[in-house]
Amino acid sequence: xxxxxxxxxxxxxxxxxxxxxxxxxxxxxAEDILQDLWLRVVDMDDSAIxxxxxxxxxxxxxxMHDRFRMTQRARKRDNEWSETTHGTGGASDAPxxxxxxxxxxxxxxxxxxxxxxxxxxxxIFRRFRIDGISQRQIAEEMGISLSAVEKDLQxxxxxIAAWRERENxx
Amino acid sequence: xxxxxxxxxxxAIAWAIRVREPDFADWDGFTQWLEADALHNxxxxxxxxxxxxxxxxxxxxxxxxxxxxxxxxxxxSHLRQPANDDHAAPVTxxxxxxxxxxxxxxxxxxxxxxxxxxxxxxxxxxxxxxxxKTLTLSDGSRIQMNGDTKIELDRKKIxxxxxxxxxxxxxxxxxxxxxxxxxSGNIRLVDAGTEFxxxxxxxxxxxxxxxxxxxxxxxxxxxSLPAGKRLYRDGARNRVTVSDISIAQVGAWRTGQLGFTGxxxxxxxxxxxRNLGVNITVSEAIAARPFSGIIQLxxxxxxxxxxxxxxxxxxxxxxxEGWILIGDNAVP
Numbered sequence: 001x002x003x004x005x006x007x008x009x010x011x012x013x014x015x016x017x018x019x020x021x022x023x024x025x026x027x028x029x030a031e032d033i034l035q036d037l038w039l040r041v042v043d044m045d046d047s048a049i050x051x052x053x054x055x056x057x058x059x060x061x062x063x064m065h066d067r068f069r070m071t072q073r074a075r076k077r078d079n080e081w082s083e084t085t086h087g088t089g090g091a092s093d094a095p096x097x098x099x100x101x102x103x104x105x106x107x108x109x110x111x112x113x114x115x116x117x118x119x120x121x122x123x124i125f126r127r128f129r130i131d132g133i134s135q136r137q138i139a140e141e142m143g144i145s146l147s148a149v150e151k152d153l154q155x156x157x158x159x160i161a162a163w164r165e166r167e168n169x170x
Numbered sequence: 171x172x173x174x175x176x177x178x179x180x181x182a183i184a185w186a187i188r189v190r191e192p193d194f195a196d197w198d199g200f201t202q203w204l205e206a207d208a209l210h211n212x213x214x215x216x217x218x219x220x221x222x223x224x225x226x227x228x229x230x231x232x233x234x235x236x237x238x239x240x241x242x243x244x245x246x247s248h249l250r251q252p253a254n255d256d257h258a259a260p261v262t263x264x265x266x267x268x269x270x271x272x273x274x275x276x277x278x279x280x281x282x283x284x285x286x287x288x289x290x291x292x293x294x295x296x297x298x299x300x301x302x303k304t305l306t307l308s309d310g311s312r313i314q315m316n317g318d319t320k321i322e323l324d325r326k327k328i329x330x331x332x333x334x335x336x337x338x339x340x341x342x343x344x345x346x347x348x349x350x351x352x353x354s355g356n357i358r359l360v361d362a363g364t365e366f367x368x369x370x371x372x373x374x375x376x377x378x379x380x381x382x383x384x385x386x387x388x389x390x391x392x393x394s395l396p397a398g399k400r401l402y403r404d405g406a407r408n409r410v411t412v413s414d415i416s417i418a419q420v421g422a423w424r425t426g427q428l429g430f431t432g433x434x435x436x437x438x439x440x441x442x443x444r445n446l447g448v449n450i451t452v453s454e455a456i457a458a459r460p461f462s463g464i465i466q467l468x469x470x471x472x473x474x475x476x477x478x479x480x481x482x483x484x485x486x487x488x489x490x491e492g493w494i495l496i497g498d499n500a501v502p
Contacts, residue, residue, distance in 0.1 A: 023204035025211045057197040107227040147345040157183040160220040
């Protein structure tokens with residue numbers, strides 16, 4: 001029965017999923033996180049899921065990324081708090097309209113940085129990451145090879161990483 | 171201290187892109203890459219944070235500008251968070267999960283290591299007998315190394331590998347403009363497709379193709395090997411033979427299955443040593459004797475070679491270091 005397929009696949013691949021969680025940095029929390037994943041699976045109507053195993057891996061992958069972001073945020077908040085108390089100033093001190101301005105400026109900077117790799121690079125990245133279009137589809141749309149799409153995407157990711165490095169590094 | 175270098179960062183970006191594809195399926199390969207080094211996961215998260223930052227900015231700025239029936243209160247509460255804080259977590263949870271010093275240090279190192287040179291940066295990857303390793307290159311190509319294998323790579327030449335010795339299965343991301351090249355001794359293999367296995371031991375080079383096409387020595391013999399073909403070069407006799415091979419048989423060593431079609435026992439002993447991690451030699455008298463058949467190594471005790479010797483029709487004798495295969499006593 002389709003209703004239980006996801007659960008069956010989960011149980012059959014429990015060890016592999018656990019191993020994956022560990023490789024994604026779950027360490028001693030891996031069992032807890034797997035349990036968390038299981039609770040989501042149990043209540044789920046899986047009739048729309050065609051490929052259960054990749055679905056489970058993706059869910060596990062997202063769980064780990066959410067956790068990582070949470071940790072990052074906690075760290076950032078602590079840093080901002082200490083910056084404020086030590087009077088060195090920080091983004092959190094800015095009034096709200098300024099924060100919109102800052103966000104606009106950041107977006108413009110990132111887009112300029114990606115744009116330096118060529119207009120196609122920016123266009124492809126935008127289609128891939130914001131519109132959620134697959135690389136194959138982008139390749140067809142633009143009449144270029146799949147590997148050209150992949151290369152352009154790598155350039156875009158690299159450009160953002162370089163921007164972040166400058167922005168965050170002292 | 172280990173730190174995230176350019177190579178790891180490039181690999182992380184390649185994985186972030188591949189994994190995001192809706193039909194991504196190579197979760198095993200991804201797990202293996204993550205397991206190879208704890209820094210890989212941090213580099214992968216960094217790549218995700220970079221793309222998130224862009225997407226979050228787009229989202230944060232698009233929403234307030236869309237004024238259709240949106241109360242102003244909503245956009246303000248949205249902006250109260252840092253820009254990338256789209257689904258804020260309860261403070262009670264986040265406060266407890268303070269990042270460990272090691273990870274924080276690694277992230278600082280990652281930010282600091284931005285120097286990019288154009289100099290060749292060769293490095294070797296080796297496996298001991300019986301050991302295996304999977305490498306994922308930054309272009310997404312994979313090299314699965316069997317035991318006792320040495321490969322030279324170059325951080326500045328991602329589409330190149332030199333197989334010094336041993337055996338490896340190359341699963342190459344094909345690019346018409348930038349073919350992947352595998353050299354071994356003075357032999358050159360150029361991919362015009364995707365998956366092939368290469369064995370190098372002393373004078374022997376054994377290439378088997380399971381997907382796409384490989385060109386053998388394009389500047390000289392220029393032999394095109396499509397999927398299902400195997401090229402066997404005996405350097406000592408300077409002879410090249412091309413034969414058929416079942417595609418399922420290519421790289422079957424990964425599942426512990428070794429297939430032979432008339433190779434001399436001397437070579438088979440090397441294959442066994444490489445896979446089992448035990449030194450196996452052959453007495454001179456039977457070194458050239460050919461063997462055809464399949465040997466399953468899975469679940470076998472590497473300390474007991476006798477059952478395998480029986481399959482080969484010979485006897486195994488324990489030595490100070492490993493085993494020697496000798497002729498069956500029944501044969502004069």
